[in-house]
Amino acid sequence: MPLKNRVNPMGLIESSKARGTLMGNRGVLHNSKKEIRRQFKNLAWITCLLEFKGRKRELMSPGGYTELFFLDEVTAFAAGHRPCAECRRARYNEFRDAWSTANNWSGTSKVRAPEMDKVLHQERIENGQKVTWIGKLADLPHGAMFQVDSEGYAVCEDRVLAWSFEGYREASIEGLPEMVDVLTPQSVVKTFAAGFRPEFHYNARNLG
Known part of the structure; x- marks a missing residue:
């Protein structure tokens, strides 16, 4: 039975044999039996590279943060995560600057990660x-x-794709309602609308 460490667009943590393209965390969520006991521990919900500086660790090690996995960046943003400021520093900077502009950040300096996290937490x-x-x-x-x-x-x-842990499939826009329940936090959608391009799983490029 695979570990319960895959995140869906609703932000829920489930079990799946599918491999994700990004890792991330929300703090220590598991117990000594590698069972998920809570949905989050802190406000910093981040997405990380699968490999970084050769670091190796056992998944869900005692006392360590809970490694979560995502199909892609689009899924992670929908769940309420943002890029990590360490292993994905360039992407974090790009997102932070685009988020600030799109959401008319009024601070006297660049928005800090905890300030973004507070807004994102209220939205997710x-x-x-x-x-x-x-x-x-x-x-x-x-x-x-x-x-x-x-x-x-x-x-x-200009397409709509249906999501699964394994990837995307083509979906017809016909029959879908005009108004929908949006999963991606509002401030992030504004960031996308202003030009920031989230990354899709590679199989999305092979559809259509």
Whole structure:
């Protein structure tokens, strides 16, 4: 049985044999039996490289942070994660600057990670439940994810793709409602709309 460490667009942690393209964490979530005991421990929900400076560690080691895995960056953003400022520093800087501009950050200096995390946390979870918001499907930018009848979808250029842990598949926009439950936090959708391009799993390029 695979470990329960795969994250879906709703931000929920599940079991899956599928391999992700990004790792990340929310703090220590597991016990000594490698069982998930909580959904998050801190406000810094990050996404990391699968490999960094040759570091090796046992998954879900005692007292260590819980390694989580994501299909791709689009999924991670929908779940409420942001790039790590250490192993993905260039991507973090790019996202931070784009997020600041798109959301009219009014601070006297560049937004700091804890300040972004506070906003993102309010937009991703409330009383233990995923925060969604109603948006017009036709207005959603590239990379935004939404949900219809418990199924996750992503906007990819002028297409809509259906999500799974294994990858994406083509979906017809016909039959989907005009207004949808958006999974990606609002401040992140604004960032996408302003030009920041989240990365899709490689199989999305082979569809269509």
